[in-house]
Amino acid sequence: MRRTTSPFSLVLLGLGTFLLVLAPLLAWYVEPRAAVNPIDIDTTAVYTGKGSVFDTDRIETVPDRKITVTQRVRGNVEDSERSGKTVWDVTTTVDTDKSLPAADPHDALEFIPHRWVMDRKTTRPAHCCGEKPYIEGEAYLKFPFDVRKRSYQWWDNSLGDTIVLRYRGTEKVQGYTGYRFTGSVPPTRTGTRMVPGSIVDQPKRPQVLAEEWYSNHGFELVVDQATGRVLYAQTGPRRTLRAPGGKKDAAVLLDSRKISFTTETQKEAVRQAERDSGQLRLIGVTLPIGAAVAGFVLAVLGGVLVARGRKEPEQPTPSETPDTPQPTLTM
Incomplete structure (x- = not known):
């Protein structure tokens, strides 16, 4: 046989x-290469809350006003492909009901355009392609992929520096579980601004180079563990003016204990996180x-x-x- x-x-x-x-x-080759930050992003996040704002018509701070912060992020595909980095153009507007709806975002209470450039895989800031300002830290707008249960250096654009966000456990957003991080900012001088002397308690001086101060009552972020996408964001900004060398605030430009993602923004963030994390988990x-x-x-x-x-x-x-x-x- x-x-x-x-x-x-x-x-x-x-x-x-x-x-x-x-x-x-x-697991070891394809999945890590699929976890990259997109270059063609086009998304908008809306925050709302109540607080005090400086009314330029009345020349005084007005309390209990609705505040809307709109943050739009658009990827610059051409610069991203040329540099090999992720290039995002970001515009942030701060409005009250008085300035909404606005045909021109420059009519907002505040209008802040800037550009964030990062490594596509690590999310670490990359300094090229007309980046402005010079962003540092480990995270801004989103966390790195595969978020860990530890503290992160988060870039605060209003401060112009990084702050520490500490891990505080898990929390659900619209039924979806994420990692919760919190932090705050003590009063910090951030710059100067030429204003009428009367605004900073110096009525005899027509113009004063006042000091700008910024603090934050508290940040709270809930983040998707797999993708680093922010599912919920809450901030408590306070911006004030002081007379040159002053020890106390003379005028409040903006002060709110809580400005947070709208329900619609939360739902959209969760939807995208479920989709993207599901694809990564599949691969x-x-x-x-x-x-x-x-x-x-x-x-x-x-x-x-x-x-x-x-x-x-x-x-x-x-x-x-x-x-x-x-x-x-x-x-």
Whole structure:
């Protein structure tokens, strides 16, 4: 008897081996390269809250006003492809009901355009492509992928510096669980502004180079662990003016204990986080495990079939053919 290998068993063995090789490639090679910050982003986040604002018509601070902060982020695809980095152009407007709706964002209470450039994989700031201001830290607008349970250096654009956001456990946003981080900013001088002297309690001086001060009652961010996307954001800005060398605030420009994501912004952030984290989980976990299990089963089955083979009887050779009596010719 001799053994022959079935083509079917070879196919099973080859397919199983391929899946076993594919599984770690998906987890260790494909998934990390899929976790990159997009260059074609176009998204808008809206915050609302109440607080005090400086009314330029009345030349005084007015309390209990609705405050709306609109932050639009658009990717600059051309500069991103040229630099190999992620280039996002960001505009932030601060409005009251008095300036909404505005045909021109420059009519807002505050209008702040800037550009953020980052590494596509790590989210670390990259300094090129007309970046303004010079952003530092580990995170801004979003966290890195695969968020850890630790403190992060978060860029506060109003402060012009980084602050520490500390991990505070998990919290649900619209039914979706994320990591919660909090932080605050003590009163800090951030610059100067030329204003009428009467605004900073110096009525005898027509113009004064007043000091601008900024603090924050508290930041609260809830972040998707897989993608680093911010699901919920809350801030409590306070911006004031002081006379040169003054020890106390002379005028309040903006003060709110809580300005936070609207419900619509939360829902959209959760929707995108579910989609993106689901894709990463599919590539990095579900498919590798499935490929490894299926590959192991097919490889074992194919190997067993190859080892056992199929027995076939051997054909006798001419030399092994026994002599047979030859018929006798008779006349």
